[in-house]
Amino acid sequence: MTDLFAHLDDRRAIIDRRALAGRLDALAAETGDTGQRRRAMVALLRQALDAGRAEIGRRLLLHPSAGRVTAHATAFLTDQIVRLSHDFTIHHLYPASNPSAGERLTLVAVGGYGRGDMAPFSDVDIGFLTPFKQTSWTEQVIEAQLYTLWDLGLKVGHSSRSLDEMIRAAKEDLTVRTALLEARFVWGDRALYDQASARFDAEVVAGNARAFVADKLAERDERHKRMGDSRYVVEPNVKEGKGGLRDLHTLFWIGKFIHRVRTVPELVDAGLLTSRELRQFARAENFLLAVRCHLHMLAGRAEDRLTFDVQREIAARMQFAERPGKSAVERFMQLYFLHAKSVGDLTGTFLAHLDDQLAARGRRFLPTIRRRPGKLNGFVLDRGRLALPSDDFFQQDPVRLIEIFALADRHGLEIHPQAMRQARHDAKLIETQGVRRVARANALFLDVLTSPRDPETVLRWMNEAGVFGRFVPDFGRVVAQMQFDMYHHYTVDEHTIRAIGLLSDIEQDRLKDDHPLSTAIMQHVQSRRVIYVAVLLHDIAKGRGGDHSILGAELALRVCPRLGLTEAETETVSWLVRHHLLMAATAFKRDLADFKTILDFAQVVQSPERLRLLLVLTVVDIRAVGPGVWNSWKRQLLAELFDAAEEVLRLGHKQRGRAARIAGKKEEAQRLLALDDKAFARLARRLPESYWIAEPVEVIAANLIHIQKAGGAPLHIAAVPDDDRGATLVMVLAADHPGLFYRIAGGIHLAGGNIIDARIHTTRDGLALDNFLVQDPLGRPFAEAEQIVRLTRAIEDALAGRQKLLPKLEARALPRTRAEAFRVAPNVFIDNKASNRFTVIEVNAQDRPALLNQLAYALFQSKVTVHSAHVATYGERAVDTFYVTDLIGDKIDSAARVRSLEKRLLEAAASRSENAVAA
The missing domain is CATH 3.30.460.10 (Beta Polymerase, domain 2)
Known part of the structure; x- marks a missing residue:
């Protein structure tokens, strides 16, 4: 034995x-x-x-x-x-x-x-x-x-x-x-x-230590890239992910190869870990091993991915309990991320010890950027890294806990891991010595936050050292806090730091191709400090059991003056935090062709400067959610809303007259189509005024070509990839009849398409002209010829009633079965004030195949006419918005009718089959 x-x-x-x-x-x-x-x-x-x-x-x-x-x-x-x-x-x-x-x-x-x-x-x-x-x-x-x-x-x-x-x-x-x-x-x-x-x-071992270390660290870096290169992804790989077991193994392997130790505790005698770091190593390893063992037990097989569908069960198995504002699973995952962070801390100090052992005197074994800055205010350079002259350097002046990061940013220096370790140890001085009240400390922190260089990296170092959360204690409350949903990819603190990095990239023209409007705006904002602080604070009140936007706005009123912002800047930051979700909600859930939408939005925003700041905040917030969340369709919608709202805010209600706007669109469409006046007029007279207001010129031009090609056919379907919107424009010209919308939606779903927007029009000669923006399951346009043929054929079959839609739609499983780990209670909001012409219905429900089809069928059963539909998904949650009237074109304002409609939509949102189309 x-x-x-x-x-x-x-x-x-x-x-x-x-x-x-x-x-x-x-x-x-x-x-x-x-x-x-x-x-x-x-x-x-x-x-x-x-x-x-x-x-x-x-x-x-x-x-x-x-x-x-x-x-x-x-x-x-x-x-x-x-x-x-x-x-x-x-x-x-x-x-x-x-x-x-x-x-x-x-x-x-x-x-x-x-x-x-x-x-x-x-x-x-x-x-x-x-x-x-x-x-x-x-x-x-x-x-x-x-x-x-x-x-x-x-x-x-x-x-x-x-x-x-x-x-x-x-x-x-x-x-x-x-x-x-x-x-x-x-x-x-x-x-x-x-x-x-x-x-x-x-x-094998003798004389080969340096090569082995270099190879293992390169292997580790490659593995991190493969796994997402963040230890704060909300579905981490316990074994291979950054901050996981393999990172601990790598440290042990390196120590074992160099010193031939047999056990981890022997790394202390070898000088690669201190006794405190050994305890840190043991705690992290024990916790991660426990999580991995529970994972295997639950799966009944080898499984290292901590996916949403098992997180809740493991939290229960490990006896985590709920606390006010935090569920058991969120507490479990927060502890997981704190241990992953601990693994990162250990890696830094371990490599510093290793560097001291393997490097020649005054040089580095591990590569670094060599810099020789001038004034370091008492800090010293150790082999090119910012270091401390003595272990009590922070204790002599605790403001140095902030200053070290400001110097690292200003001079482009790495911080020595031993200095990071000492900062972690002394971070409590920020509280006990009242550092938060020191104006110099707040000015230094604001310099790091608004740095024109690389604030993301330095703020991440500050977070790793525990200094960030001590200096801004409200931020400390969201460190390692996960958001238990399928929309957010990172913990709250990691999301925030990434958003600040994206803001810096936009300001420095590094994302000009992706965000030309935001890049241009950042050159003209009146206060850089406002937008950077707003990004820092926008999610800071999450996990407190209330509306984080309202709570965060109140926090901003307290935090901003401390950081040195003026009263006007503080008010603007608070407003931005309070309304940081407004622009996305308006752009993605409302009909931007309805002028009341623009007026209501502009009434809340009130100033062009706020509008500019809100757009930039919205862009970085969405992009920092995770890979694949931002797309060109969202960029297009936000740009449309920005342009329309800016016009209202600049000119008030005296916009270009309706007739002038229609005339301008007709003139531009005719130019795009290169048609003579007579041919264009023949096409244009078939479309009502409301159509010309609702659709952008590019869609109008595509629709007119579509109508031309249809001739007198009773049904004509066309699909055109639209790279600007990141989707395929599907156009259906058909004899108008009840149920047309839900049948088209069912056909698109059967072809594997996701509808992200829909507008329904009726021509003056009684035909329905329906425009759908459709993406494939990966959020891309349908561009291949075979895809488009499959899409149009599926719509034709659905409209002709050639097949039972329900069984086929129900057979299409959700692309990610772990969505079943979440429960989204369906909710229906019916609003008669959001539009002058339409009743606006918003349905929140758990995303699933053919949800839009089932909701559209419920509206058909309720004898409601759908004029436009707007689809947004946030992970497992779908938000579908419909602009509707009754069959004679009036709003639905009868209380009994509203209750009946709400009941039917709730049933459709909650059911997978009962209310779906049967044929």
């Missing part, structure tokens, strides 16, 4: 190897048939394996945070299974009566199995080692043992090598070298294992 498992209680309750060995010997005595013996062995070992896993699972539920103990127990169980199967194989299946010197075999655990850190369904990484080239007997034994392990349902990562082959492979392959670094004797010829270990040290 190795020391690794000495701490396990009642090991025989997990597996009793001696008792099982006796039973296996008895089974072998019952028959001489090798096949029968092997089958009997596998059956008995499978029972033992299942019973052992059940016992480990029971212990984990009793002690849900015992990650290391659970991992070691699993490795112990695996050891005994491997030993029993090996003994049975060499004694009862392929006995060697007089083994030669070459017929020796050692079983070596490598990788995570060698380390003893095995989750319940981890791979069994095992090496079969022979002194020379394999003999027929060793081949038989290895093959038989592998089949046994596979028959037991174990996933085995294996290698079969001679001593020379092992050394050669370790020299050539970093993965093999790393796996063998964790090698542990399991069973077989112990002398052979000792010989292999000695040769590995002498021939």
Whole structure:
């Protein structure tokens, strides 16, 4: 028995190897048939394996945070299974009566199995080692043992090598070298294992420390990029993600390769960890191992992704409870991210120790940017990094806790990890010494926040050191706080810091192609400080159990004066935080062709400067949510709203007259189509005035071509990719009849399309002209010819009633089944004040296939005419808005009618089938 498992209680309750060995010997005595013996062995070992896993699972539920103990127990169980199967194989299946010197075999655990850190369904990484080239007997034994392990349902990562082959492979392959670094004797010829270990040290490790370190750090960086390069993604990979177990393993591997330590605590004696850092390492590793073991238990297989659908269950298994403003799952995930942050802190200080050991005097082993700034106000440079002259430097003047980051930003310097560690240790001085009340400290912080260089990086360092949350305690409350939904990709603090980085990129013209309007605006804002502070504070009140916009606006009134903002700047920041969701909600959920929408929005905004600031804040807020959330369609809608609102704010209500606007659009459309006056007039007279107001010129031109091509056909469908909007414009010209809208929507859904906007028009000669903006499931236009053919055919079939839509729509599963981890209570808002002409209906519901079709069918059943529809999705939540009238074109203002409509829409939003179209 190795020391690794000495701490396990009642090991025989997990597996009793001696008792099982006796039973296996008895089974072998019952028959001489090798096949029968092997089958009997596998059956008995499978029972033992299942019973052992059940016992480990029971212990984990009793002690849900015992990650290391659970991992070691699993490795112990695996050891005994491997030993029993090996003994049975060499004694009862392929006995060697007089083994030669070459017929020796050692079983070596490598990788995570060698380390003893095995989750319940981890791979069994095992090496079969022979002194020379394999003999027929060793081949038989290895093959038989592998089949046994596979028959037991174990996933085995294996290698079969001679001593020379092992050394050669370790020299050539970093993965093999790393796996063998964790090698542990399991069973077989112990002398052979000792010989292999000695040769590995002498021939692979000796003299190669620098190359190994460089290779492992490069491998780590590549892995981080693959996993999203942030430790604050809300669905992290516990093993491979940034801040996960693999990062801790990398530190141990480096220390083990350099100093040949056997355990993590020995890294303290080697000078690569302090005693405090060792405790930090142990806590993080134990927690992450516990989470990984729970993940495996829940999935019943190897699973390392902490997805939404299991987060709630693991929080319950680990006995997290709800607190005011925070659910149990959010508390669990916050602790996860704090441990991931701790892993990042450890990595920095570990590498600093490593640098000191490996670098030549006055130089760096790890690459850095070499700078020699002048005035450092008492701070010093250590191999090109900003460092402290003494451990009590922050205590002498706690404002230096802010100043070190301001200097790092001003001079483009890295901060020495030892200085970061001291900052973490001394961060409490910010509270105890009243640093927040010091004007110089606030000015330095504001310099970092509004830096024209790289505020994102320096603020992230400040956050990693715990200084950010101490200096702005309201920000400290959202550090590592996740948002339990499928829309947000990062924790609140990471989202905020990324948004500040995006704002800096926009201001510095680094995103001009993506955001030309915002880039132009940033050159003309009256106060840079206002927009940077607003971005900092926009989500700062999340997790407090109320409307974070209102609470955040109140916080801004308190925080801004402290940071040195004027009364006018403070008022503007507070307003921006209060209304930071207004522009997106208006652009994505309302009909921008309805002038009342623009007037209502402008009435809240009130000034062109606020409008400019709000647009920039909205853009960076949406982009910082995560990859794939921003698209050209959102950019187009926000730009349309900005332009319309700016015109109102500049000119008041005296816009260009309705007739002038229509005439201007007609003139531009005629120019685009290159038609003579007579031909254009013939087309234009078919369309009512409301159409010319509602549609942009590009869509009008596409519609007129569509009408031309249709001729006198009763149905004509066309689809044109629109790169500016990031969607495909689907145009349907058909005889108008009730239910047209929901049938078209059903056909588009069947073709795999997502409708993001829809406008419904009726021509003067009684035809319906419906425009849909459609994207594929990945948020891109339908551009391929086959896609467009499939789309138009599906609409034709739906309108012709050639197939039952309901069964086909219901068969289309949500693209991400983890959406089922969320429950969005359906809600319906019916507003008769938002538009002068229409009743505006907003439906919030859980996103699912054909939701729009079901809602449209409910409106059809309610005898309501849909004039436009606007679709927005926020992860698992869908928000569908309809502009409607009754069948004679009036608003729906009868209280009884409103209640009936609300009831039917709620049923449609909540149901997957009852209210969907049946044919």
